[in-house]
Amino acid sequence: MTTATADIRPLTIPSSLNAPEAADFLEMVRVRNIVYDEISGNRDEELEPAVLLPHYQPSPFEQRLIWGVWSGDELVGRAGLDLPNDGDATVAYAQIELRRHAWSRGIGSTALGILEAAAAANGRRIIQSWIEHPTADGQQVTPPTGFGRIPLDHAARFALRHGYALEQVERKSILDISATSVELVGELHEQASAAAAGYDIVSWHPPTPPEFVTDYAWMKSRMSVDAPSAGMEMAEESWDAARIVEHDTHWIDGGRDVLIVAARDRGSGRLVAFTELASSPGHPVTHQEDTLVLREHRGHRLGMLIKTAALLLWRDLAPHTQRILTYNAEENRPMLAVNEEIGFRPVAYIGAWKKTLTL
Structure with a gap:
């Protein structure tokens, strides 16, 4: 899907990192690492393309869909949807990762619309996502469990605005x-x-x-x-x-x-x-x-x-x-x-x- 500010299209998954079509995947991993660096302020979450590629190969246990997000000629993020084949298969797992300079331009909302439409098209009635929230002062959001809290930051406001409820908080240690x-x-x-x-x-x-x-x-x-x-x-x-x-x-x-x-x-x-x-x-x-x-x-x-x-x-x-x-x-x-x-x-x-x- 192309908007006034971004072009969001399925990302080609290469059979190997040496394949001619591997360029977009390699760039996706590079941008993915930058996004995590921008969130956490360190490089602890960085992974190499060789580590990630096997997880995107066809599997009988789940379907993994991924879109690249381009702004002009620049890849500024990715959007992913995992569709596990376990149980009654009613759940999809969503992920949107954008470079900070691509925020607040409607790109994330457009990407989320694509993910939700794909989830619905595959018969999934529940969509879930895990988002890292660095600690910060100010207003906080507490889950129904009463354990833990997260700041009402950019990502939390985005999720709440689009109808998502905070169900649980995990600690990253x-x-x-x-x-x-x-x-x-x-x-x-x-x-x-x-x-x-x-x-x-x-x-x-x-x-x-x-x-x-x-x-x-x-x-x-x-x-x-x-x-x-x-x-x-x-x-x-x-x-x-x-x-x-x-x-x-x-x-x-x-x-x-x-x-x-x-x-x-x-x-x-x-x-x-x-x-x-x-x-x-x-x-x-x-x-x-x-x-x-x-x-x-x-x-x-x-x-x-x-x-x-x-x-x-x-x-x-x-x-x-x-x-x-x-x-x-x-x-x-x-x-x-x-x-x-x-x-x-x-x-x-x-x-x-x-x-x-x-x-």
């Missing part, structure tokens, strides 16, 4: 590795080990070993419904061996350093908790991806057990890491308490926004 005592992490791990006497630690790098695939798939499926989600609509994801293979392949093809650490129940031999660490080789920032303790195994300090085990292993595997980023719902006090005890500190907050569409 960072661990400064240089200021984190190995001795402290070791002590916390020993304490957790004593509390989790009936559990062992196992770890691996992708691809997932065959003996762990079934349990890992089950835990990934529970991640979609057992993690606190407040008023957000979260369909239970269906994970099997094929989906684990795709998940692992994204990491491998993206060239990422990845570690999965899990707790195994000695009685049953099953994996009952896991956490994931991922970074690009040489990159100073590591992302803590999914972390989950199955409901029936909570109360044994397994969250602390797996997180400290992962940190102790990661120091040797990725010595270039300076910071670790993680995200948790503000009402997830057990996991936040673990993070705080280790030394994570809040740096920003993520608003989880939802709108019900009229189909």
Whole structure:
């Protein structure tokens, strides 16, 4: 769609970064990184094109649509819509990222209209989005959970103006590795080990070993419904061996350093908790991806057990890491308490926004 100020059109996804049609994708990633730098004031969220490309390849588990936003000859942002195929498939996940100089020109509203129309055309009645809101003074918005708050900033006003409701606040936390005592992490791990006497630690790098695939798939499926989600609509994801293979392949093809650490129940031999660490080789920032303790195994300090085990292993595997980023719902006090005890500190907050569409 072309407006007086922007041209918004589907972005070509190349088969490889060396393909002739890769130029727009490469520029999209460059602009995406600038947008995150403008939001956070640092480069912690930057990712390489090789990391992102696998996630845009065709998948039987979700459809990922993306549009480039051009102002004249300049790519000023992107708009994306994820359409998962899990459950009754009533939810779409939207994302609009614009360079700051493209704000307040009606471009975001036009892009959102395109995303909502595409969601409706695919039979999705709920559209949801997660937006980072740096801390700021002034008027705040609080979700129905009563946990956390975000400033009534440009992004929040945009969401509210277009009929979106703030359902949840997530905390973005960072661990400064240089200021984190190995001795402290070791002590916390020993304490957790004593509390989790009936559990062992196992770890691996992708691809997932065959003996762990079934349990890992089950835990990934529970991640979609057992993690606190407040008023957000979260369909239970269906994970099997094929989906684990795709998940692992994204990491491998993206060239990422990845570690999965899990707790195994000695009685049953099953994996009952896991956490994931991922970074690009040489990159100073590591992302803590999914972390989950199955409901029936909570109360044994397994969250602390797996997180400290992962940190102790990661120091040797990725010595270039300076910071670790993680995200948790503000009402997830057990996991936040673990993070705080280790030394994570809040740096920003993520608003989880939802709108019900009229189909």
